Structure formats: structure tokens, C-alpha cells
Amino acid sequence: MTGRITQSTGSWYEIEAEDGKSYSAKLRGKFKIKGIKSTNPIAVGDWVVFDWDEKSNNAFITEIKERNNYIVRRSVNLSKQSHIIASNIDQAIVVITISQPRTSTGFIDRFLVSCEAYHIPVVLVFNKIDIYNDKEKKQLKILRQLYENIGYKCIEVSAIKKTNIENLKFIMTSKLSLISGHSGVGKSALINALDNSKNIRIGEISNMHKKGKHTTTYAKMHKLEFGAHIIDSPGIKEFGLFDFNKADLSHYFPDMRKYINKCKFNNCTHIHEPGCAVKHAVTNGEIAESRYTNYLNMIDGKEMNIDEY
Numbered sequence: 136m137t138g139r140i141t142q143s144t145g146s147w148y149e150i151e152a153e154d155g156k157s158y159s160a161k162l163r164g165k166f167k168i169k170g171i172k173s174t175n176p177i178a179v180g181d182w183v184v185f186d187w188d189e190k191s192n193n194a195f196i197t198e199i200k201e202r203n204n205y206i207v208r209r210s211v212n213l214s215k216q217s218h219i220i221a222s223n224i225d226q227a228i229v230v231i232t233i234s235q236p237r238t239s240t241g242f243i244d245r246f247l248v249s250c251e252a253y254h255i256p257v258v259l260v261f262n263k264i265d266i267y268n269d270k271e272k273k274q275l276k277i278l279r280q281l282y283e284n285i286g287y288k289c290i291e292v293s294a295i296k297k298t299n300i301e302n303l304k305f306i307m308t309s310k311l312s313l314i315s316g317h318s319g320v321g322k323s324a325l326i327n328a329l330d331n332s333k334n335i336r337i338g339e340i341s342n343m344h345k346k347g348k349h350t351t352t353y354a355k356m357h358k359l360e361f362g363a364h365i366i367d368s369p370g371i372k373e374f375g376l377f378d379f380n381k382a383d384l385s386h387y388f389p390d391m392r393k394y395i396n397k398c399k400f401n402n403c404t405h406i407h408e409p410g411c412a413v414k415h416a417v418t419n420g421e422i423a424e425s426r427y428t429n430y431l432n433m434i435d436g437k438e439m440n441i442d443e444y
């Protein structure tokens with residue numbers, strides 16, 4: 136049978152099979168996947184083939200299908216091994232709030248860079264539109280315009296008032312979405328608004344706050360009743376700190392990409408070089424200041440304060 140991994144504990148895997156049923160499975164014997172050096176051979180999101188063994192009453196995974204994409208957490212030790220958080224993600228949803236808490240553009244841009252690098256489309260979901268004052272509404276409008284101009288899909292919702300939730304459902308239908316965002320932006324509230332049978336506790340402190348580099352966090356896939364799947368990511372921290380090659384960074388900024396070839400030097404880093412088309416575009420207002428500043432911060436390797444996650 137074929138199915139999809141919905142949960143993994145490291146030795147056991149939960150599979151949602153074609154027949155709609157759930158199976159607990161193990162790996163059969165020695166199981167190796169070519170070309171991937173990761174601490175976990177199978178991740179949430181993987182499509183697998185498995186056998187049902189009557190005798191032992193167990194399911195055994197025999198094959199893993201090629202992945203469309205996957206996101207990894209970089210290694211914390213010297214083994215150079217990485218941990219695959221999830222695979223075959225159709226889109227990433229980043230939940231953003233203007234206040235309570237405020238989401239910085241630094242955070243948003245880092246997230247977008249990771250998604251570009253992993254080839255995962257992104258949807259920016261602006262939540263809590265029911266609480267904003269006029270000033271915050273203006274800020275929201277500016278942010279939305281900034282990201283829509285670059286080409287990112289944006290949507291404004293209120294999880295609590297259930298505003299625009301139908302449109303969000305439409306965007307998510309038949310897809311596997313990874314949901315991320317600062318603590319307190321309303322990820323759990325949104326999942327409840329999308330599917331009230333989920334009953335996830337709101338305001339609950341999620342795992343990502345249990346700081347510490349070596350704690351292993353496993354992603355879990357939820358099936359939503361309107362016909363969608365979602366992964367409440369175990370920590371944007373890992374995802375957001377995508378280990379990029381600095382020379383490639385501007386390629387992950389779609390708004391910079393079109394200027395890169397017009398720079399005087401073909402190895403231009405767009406920091407201090409003369410004849411830089413990117414800097415010129417920033418001066419002209421064709422590239423937003425905030426985007427360029429965040430680009431420079433990423434180049435500098437300025438890691439965001441951990442509390443910002």
C-alpha cells in the first residue's frame with residue numbers, strides 16, 4: 136500500500152494510507168536512501184510504500200518515494216548530519232501580526248528567503264485584523280503592498296472573529312501547508328477556526344519555547360476536515376536559520392533578482408561595489424529599504440535575538 140507519513144517518533148511512523156486508514160509502521164531491516172545524510176531516514180510528509188505483516192500485526196515501510204522538497208534543521212554538531220523536519224510541502228503559511236506581538240520584517244524576510252531556497256511557495260497571513268487601530272491598519276496596508284508587489288500572496292484574517300477564513304480554506308484545500316510564525320500570533324487559534332474539531336488549546340505555550348539546541352522536535356501533520364493537511368512546525372527557529380551561501384543570498388530575494396545581472400561586477404555582493412544596480416534600485420525606491428536592510432543583516436550573519444522567534 137501507499138501512504139503518507141503523518142508523524143514520526145524516530146523508530147515508529149504513522150502513515151495515512153490511500154484507504155484513509157492510519158497505520159503504525161516500522162522500517163524493514165536495513166533501509167538506506169541514496170544521497171541523503173540525515174539523522175532521520177523518513178520524515179513527516181514522505182510518501183511511502185508499506186506492507187502489512189499479518190503475523191506480527193505490524194506495517195513495514197519498504198520504499199520511500201522521491202521528495203519534491205524538504206526542510207532541514209542544520210546540524211548542531213560536527214557530524215554534518217541534518218535532521219529533516221518535513222517533506223513534500225505544497226506551501227508555507229507565515230502568520231504575521233502588526234501588534235500583540237509585532238512581527239518584524241527581519242523575521243518575515245528571513246522566512247521568505249528560506250522558502251525561496253527550499254522552493255516552497257509562501258502565503259503571508261495577516262492575523263488579528265479585529266484589533267488594529269488606525270495606525271496599525273496603515274502599517275498593515277504598507278506591509279501587504281510591499282510583499283504583494285514582490286509577488287507574494289497575502290491574506291488578512293481574524294481567527295477569533297472568523298473573518299476571511301473561507302478564503303484561507305480555499306488557499307489551503309488539497310494541499311499540505313506548513314504553518315509558522317512567532318509565538319502568540321494565533322497559529323493554534325487559526326487551526327481551530329479552520330477546523331473546530333481540532334480543539335487545540337489557544338494560548339498554550341508550544342514546544343518551541345522549550346529552548347535548548349539539542350532537543351529534538353518532531354513535526355506532526357494534521358488532517359483538516361475541509362480537505363487539507365497542515366504541519367504546525369516544531370520551530371521556525373530551525374527553518375528560519377537556513378544555512379545559505381552568502382554569494383547566493385540575493386537570488387532568494389525575488390525583488391533583487393531582476394537587477395543582479397545589471398551590476399557592473401558579476402560577483403557583486405550589492406554592499407559597497409560601484410555600479411551596483413541593486414543599490415541603485417533601492418535609492419530609486421524600486422526595492423524597499425527594509426528588504427535591503429534585512430539583506431545586509433543576513434549577509435552580516437546578524438542572527439536575530441532568539442526571543443524574536
Ligand SMILES: Nc1nc2c(ncn2[C@@H]2O[C@H](COP(=O)(O)OP(=O)(O)OP(=O)(O)O)[C@@H](O)[C@H]2O)c(=O)[nH]1
Pocket residue numbers: 262263264265266292293294295296316317318319320321322323324325336337338339340341
Ligand atoms: N483579537 C484576536 N486575538 C487573537 C486572534 N488570533 C489569536 N488571538 C489570541 O492570541 C493569543 C495567542 O494565540 P495562539 O493561537 O495561542 O498563538 P500561537 O501562534 O499558537 O502561539 P504559540 O503556540 O505559542 O506559537 C490568544 O490569546 C488568542 O486568543 C485574532 O484573530 N484576534
Ligand SMILES: [Mg+2]
Pocket residue numbers: 322323324338339341
Ligand atoms: Mg500554538
Ligand SMILES: [Zn+2]
Pocket residue numbers: 398399403404405406408410411412413414
Ligand atoms: Zn550589485
